[in-house]
Amino acid sequence: MRGAAKKAAVEGASEELERRSQYLSSLIHRTKVKSEADQKEDVEDKQEEEKKGIKDGDGFDGDPPQEQRQPPNVKVRASDMPLALQKRAFKCARETLASMPRLESKRLACALKKEFDSTYGPAWHCIVGTSFGSYVTHSLGGFLYFSIDKVYILLFRTAVEPIDR
Structure with a gap:
């Protein structure tokens, strides 16, 4: 009986790991898909800033990566x-x-x-x-x-x- 309970626990843990793995994979996939849209938005933002006369880097310390770029x-x-x-x-x-x-x-x-x-x-x-x-x-x-x-x-x-x- 102990072996059956142990096997069920291992299978439950495996299912949980698989579920989490699928979640992370979908999150990574969405991030990759969104990054293309983000790049397009960054180009549009830069064009808008140029129209307003905002210099590159205004309001930022250095020029951090896109993920960290915020006021x-x-x-x-x-x-x-x-x-x-x-x-x-x-x-x-x-x-x-x-x-x-x-x-x-x-x-x-x-x-x-x-x-x-x-x-x-x-x-x-x-x-x-x-x-x-x-x-x-x-x-x-x-x-x-x-x-x-x-x-x-x-x-x-x-x-x-x-x-x-």
């Missing part, structure tokens, strides 16, 4: 989100913060949620504050936790399933 006051704390979506979140958050004389957490959260719901489909959630705890479940590729100065922002997506009536 100095933005720090990614945790992410399972393509770079293009991350950049969109940073841009939206900075613009919304710049339009406020003082931090209005609810307004910033609403702006990010509406932007992502309208652009990428429903079921985005956003939590903003200077101190909060969270424990959430998110859809694959739909999680970003970052800070701008001392404001922390958690943006994540959940799956939406239609209700059968």
